Amino acid sequence: MFSFEKMLVWQKAVEWSDSIFDVADRLHQKYQTFYRRMNTTSCTSKGMRWLRLSMACHEQHSKPRKSKSLARELSVSQARSTVSQMNSNSILPANSNSNSNSGHLLHNLLLFGRLLRGLGLDVNPGRMIDLVNALDMIEIGRKQDFYHAARTLLVHKRDDLKLFDQAFHFFWRKPEEGWEINLPSIQQRVRRKPVVKPPDLRAPKPPGEGADETPDPNRPPIIEMTLTYSPNEMLRQKDFAGMTGEELTAVKQLMAALVWRLGQRRTRRQKAGRGPLLDLRRTMRRIIRHGGEMMDLARKEPKYKPRPLVIIADISGSMERYTRLLLQFIYSLSEGLDQRVEAFVFSTRLTRITRQLRGHELDHALREVSRAVQDWSGGTRIGDALKAFNFEWGRRVLGGGAVVVLISDGWDRGEVGVLRGEMARLQRSSHRLIWLNPLLGSPDYEPLTRGMQTALPFIDDFLPVHNLVSLEDLADKLANIDDQRAARRQVRARVES
């Protein structure tokens, strides 16, 4: 009954995929030919064949989108064009021969799907077909049912539910209310402008290079002459905070060369091997192969998996001198390790930067991070940041015996009680809690600050992070984490209310 319309949905749906403009063009031509033929021959069988063809075509060409942020950037312009289309009241271009209500609805559905997709929701053509099918099953007159049906079919992440609701109410309004829509409400959710201007995360340019802001990726890295005779050994021991631009560039390269490994965790799975456990399945096979005689026993051994790593870094004002390098360090960790690395930064509030760091080259990743973080070089509230982490993320990222690395100088301006409670919780829910403090590198530093004093009893390893040597030590430490838990003192964390 709906077959022609369904095909239209497909046609449109395929066009949405922003990575396949060329395919869309080709499909469009095919569609035109098909449409001409359809006037003479029967619709259904051809329609179905075309549908299958376009499906195959789509599967072949659709690739995962490059990045969510790209999609979100697209969204604004897409939404605008959607609105402008609606303003001019244009219905399906040229090809639409259906003037019935269902045609309008379908057209609107397509636009709606496109809007959602533009907003970064994972709306795929298959889902749209399902939705069209579902419309047959519900009372379409009841907006509430339509809303729930679309919601259950098009959204599959909790975080997207709010966005969907906004988009739905924004889109499915009566025309009399006017289509003059103020996009900012959605736009704001999509892309936030940093309030404070972030520090320049890229290494400072050697003088004379001019105001060229974006580095040319094709240009080979320039290695300064001074470095060829400056012994690397000295560089390894020098405090990050006192480094010059050239030294930072060199350190960047040395850092990228560090090899990261993280201790493994014994899982509940087994694989064939020489362990103590009997592999009955394989033993049985062998017995049969030998005509019912038990020759030897097959064994299996536990499987090991790398532990997830969670990094929570302080980017408040007091840490500013280290921020740039620490972000590079986090980046090299998340690139260098095979397993999941979750990264967070905080000063007065917590921001997750895992997504920004992943899959980009360094400079791009750092730009993304600086865009995502709103509170560069603000005050420090370690307790509140940890609380946000424990509540929002702890249960989701600390599974599987995670190792947590906290990077901060411990200059805390928050409440001591909160910090104590949250440190205790964090330690309990992680396999190992490592605190890296850049100040620890200087010989006469003592952790006397109130924040550091409060946190110390809950820390498994308290290490410096001020030069390359300390990073190498950390690499050693991480590689040697085994199944044994660190010996911990029983500390009672009272909640002070």
Next chain:
Amino acid sequence: MKFNSIDELQSALRDQSYIADRGLATSIYLALKLGRPLFLEGEAGVGKTEVAKVMTRLLDTDLIRLQCYEGLDVHHAVYEWNYTRQMMHIRLLEARGEHPNESELFGPEFLLRRPLLQAIEAAREKPPVLLVDELDRSDEEFEAFLLEVLSDFQITIPEIGTIKADSPPVVIITSNRTREIHDALKRRCLYYWIDYPTFDKEFEIVRTKVPQASEKLSRQVTGFIQELRRADLYKVPGVAETIDWTTALVALDQKALDQSIIEETLGVILKYQDDVEKIRGENAKAILDRVKATGG
């Protein structure tokens, strides 16, 4: 299936003493109609598992439950060979001077059917409800495997062949969201996030589930829990806790809430020591006063 509208399904659920939102009813209805798995996410104790149980009663069929845990593998989720029986069989044959052959040893009578296989076999006669509970506890390996089963509802056992369900079982997957489930799996399903209920809905649930509790007690308990959910707790109580608490209070012959009984039974609703300490004493009293003031 046998429901023709969302209203019908919603009232049928209510008859089974499950109070469902319009949204949840729509999702269940569409899952049944489209033959897709239903993916339910939400905090612990909001009634995710209960949906599967109620659906089983409604459809008058069997519930096959697969509890997920880390390391869950094919041998425990799909099938395993009954080795001891095979061994016995071999010995018996030998005693008679015969030799075992492979096709005989790997026949259906030596097959141990685990939940997924059970569900697919049962679906040949009457589609059962397959509950994949707490999927977030399993690991990625199992997720990938489940994805394969859910996409075409067939299982291949090398020794026997492919077993396929003509009509798919009703699949309900739940997750507490302790980790994100892979998108590929979620995409196959209808998704619904079950939120904590509103006061009216929760009150209705308590009245339906614990009818022997006085109206005053039910109202106060619901009000107290609703207030607790707004408090700054590490783990706020779910609906299951509300019901448990009401039942406990009824067992203690309470007609209404008071300070001392709250102190004594706080462990029924709060499961973290920090949370208990935070609420105990003044805070509990303040909440109770607020509840009473708003007509509890």
